[in-house]
Structure formats: structure tokens, C-alpha cells
Amino acid sequence: MASGSESRELECMICLKLFTDPTTIPCGHSYCIECIKTFRQSQINKYNKYSCPQCKDPLGKEPELKKNTTLCALVELSKTAEPKQPLSPTASEDGTHHSQCDICNPERATATCLTSNMSYCCKHVETHYENGHLKSHKHRNVIEAVCETGGEYQCVDCVAAHPACLYSSVQGEFDKKKETLKRKLESVTSAIQTTEENLAKRSKEKREIEQSAARINESLSREFAELRQVLEEREKAALSAVRSSQKAASSRVSQIIHGLSSAQDALQRKKSELELVNVKDFFEFLRTDLPETEESSLAVDEESTALIQEEGSAVKDAIADLKDDVQSKLDNAIKAIKQTQTEGFANLTFDPNTAHKRLALSEGNRRVTVKQNNRTDSCMQERFTISQVMASTGFSEGCHYWEVNTRLSKGWAIGIAYQRLGRADKLGRNALSWCVEWSRSRFSAWHDSVEVRLPQGELSGIGVHLKCDEGKVSFYAVSVSETLLHTFDVQFSEPVFPVFWLFGLDKGSALSFVEP
Structure with missing residues (x-):
């Protein structure tokens, strides 16, 4: 006949009976096949669906369960032994709440193991302590108190053994921590709501800016198209006028040429007649009448040429005046747009009186270098x-x-602070300062030693938008376009100053202000 301890080794930890079709899982513990299947599929196993009920060893993918023939044979040999009756569950005398057994729910738990975080009824607690893997776990009674000195959870036996300590109830600590969790959730929920409102507001503002820019671009394109059309029409009119003047002048000049050709022919004839006059006979020459010549026919009319040159010069002068006028007016308009863009752009310099002894200023105190x-x-x-x-x-x-500009720095913090910030106080680690920082390949926002992790990676530039009257300071990633990184809502009680922190003191590490 098998002894009591030997019989216990052949009992299933779940049903507390001799094994029926026992199976051994990868961690080495054995159970009835149906018991372990039911345990896996039930909601009792609230820690890990695929873990051992005893040692909590994760099993990964659900293993294939096969009958352990050796254990089957040993069970058959021990059936002649008297089975040990399990202990009856102990009822609570004071009516206080106890958790349920994590093995055989809904039996009431009489003990809790803080090491494995498991609760057991009176049936399973003895097996828990007799198991070699778990026998080092403490507390044979339900955890009911928390030591205010060391923060340890204790059962009634431990409380009695340490009378000098101050204790509070587990339920009280639970309620207190639950209330703290509630406040934190409310705070985070409020922060999320505020952030969502800010995001919605900024998204709307961005859409309005994009729509306004699109309307302006469309209007400008239309105005320039109309201007080009007017210029093209005026160009065509001017060219047509020049062509008309050219035709008229050419016609007049052609007539002059024709007249001059006729005059030339007549003069040639006169010349021939004059050449035929006999000058050898003195008396005959004196009696001969010489042909008449017309001096006016030899004049050249240059009026038409001067006229067309004058008309062309007038058009050229008008085009030059128009070009200067249009260019001047457009330059003024573009300048006004740029001034609107840079309105409020602060022209900052670093204060040499506040710089750490290993920080040097240059470029008119607009660059700080280690x-x-x-x-x-x-x-x-x-x-x-x-x-x-x-x-x-x-x-x-x-x-x-x-x-x-942050390109030359591997680690930095950029923010604002009240002027009374302590000279040994780190930016963002107190209630007097707010910042974003890049450190150890991690991007964060800091205020009063509270870190908010941000998803961005390393950035080449940071833009800071401070709205004193609204109590807001926003940080942007500056590249081709601006991306909002984080916004602090602050009711400023005194003037704030930009502050900068260079990490690591690596030689050559630098920050510099960007020109407006």
C-alpha cells in the first residue's frame, strides 16, 4: 500500500484526486488531461492562459497532451491505498472579503502567496507548501495588512510577530491607490482633451492658412495673367502702330525715291544737252541759250524717317516707365508679405553674463559653442x-x-524660464522652466521634473512660439515645413527668458539663433 506522501505525489493539483489519464507538460508537472484542458480554457487562469497552474512557467504555444504511461501504472498500483481526505474550506468568521482560489474557483481562498501572486483554498494551500518548487514562499494566511514602515504586505501571523510596526489595511491601501489612479487618469484625460482641442484648433488654423494662401495664389495668378494679357495686347497694338507708321513712311519714301529717280533722269538729260553745247566757236557759244536746271529737285525729304524714329522712341520710353513702375510696386508688395511673415520674430542674443564658464559666445552673441x-x-x-x-x-x-539651429549639437535642451531660475537648476527639472530636449537618442518635453516622451527623432532646428497673453509656449520642428512638437499652457506670473542647455560639453558642440 502506498504511503500518504507517495499517494499525494500521484494526485492531480487541480482536482486533488488520483490521476486519471495523467499527462506531463513541458515544465515537468503532471495533471489529469481533462483537468489541465479545462484549466486552460476557463477564466480562472487570469494570469496566463498557457502557463502551469503550479509554477506559472509559460508554455508558449499550447503543447500536445499525451498520456504518461508510467504515471498511469503507478496510479493503478496505488488504488488500494486510502485516499487522504482534503481539508474543508475555512469560512470567514468576521464576514470580511476574501479572494477566490485561483485553482478551484469559486472556493474561498484562505492564503495568498505574494511571491507567485496566487490565492489558495484550504485544499490547495497544503499542496502549495509541500511542492518543492514553491515551499519557500511565505504567508500561510490571507494578506490583510500593509506595513507602513517597510511597505511589505503581511498576513495576521506576520502582524502579530512585528507588534512595533504600524499597519494599514490592504483594502484601505487598495482604495487609496485606486483613488490616486483615478486622479491620475482624470489628469491625463484632461491633458489629452486639452491637447486634442489644441490640435483641432491648430489643424483648423493650418487649414485656414492653407486655404487663404491658395486663394491669394489663385488671385495673384489671375492678376498676373490679366497683366500679361494687357501687355500682350499693348505689345500687339504698339507693333501694329509701328508697322502702320512704317508702311506710311515707306510709301512716302517710295514716292520720294520715285521723284528723285525722275529728277535724276531729267538731270542726266540736261547734262547731256549741256555737254553738246559747242564751246569751240566763241560767237556761236555766246548766241546759244543754255538749258534751265531746277535746284529744288535735288533736295532729300528726311521728315518721314525722323517721324518713325520718334514714334518708336516714345513706345520704348513708355515700356521702360511701365516696367519700372510694375517692378517697384511688386517689390513693395512682396516686401510687405515678408514683413507680415516675420512679424514678432525676436532678434535674440545670448547673455554672456549667464553663460557657463566653458561656453563661448560668437557672431555677435548669436552663437554659443563649447x-x-x-x-x-x-x-x-x-x-x-x-x-x-x-x-x-x-x-x-x-x-x-x-x-x-541644432545641427552642431548631439544633445541639447531649448526652453524658457523665469529669470530667477537658480544657477544650478537644470532646465525643465523645476517649476520655473519649460523645455523640449534631445538626449540619448530620445526626444522629450520637460516641466517640473515631469517628462513627456515625444515620437520625433533628431532634429536640425527648433522653433519656439511664445504667446504671453494667452499663456502658451509651443515648440516646432523646423525643416521644409513646421511640425508642432509640444505645447505648454502656463499662466505666466513674471517675465520669461529663453534658456539653452548643451549636454555633454563635447568640444565644438554649438547652438545658434536663426536670422529672421
């Missing part, structure tokens, strides 16, 4: 003791925008 041996007065009270620098200009009202 130098290994920078000669500066490190004793100035305004100077940061970490690699930060503040801008010279602060803002308390209105809208302002500036851009920073």
Missing part, C-alpha cells in the same frame, strides 16, 4: 554652474517667435 579652455570670469553670480546660458531679452506680453 570650448575646453574658455577664458571667462567664472565668479560672476549670474553665471550658470551647469552648461546653460540665458538669452539677453525676456518677454512679459505679446507674441514672440525665434528659431534655433
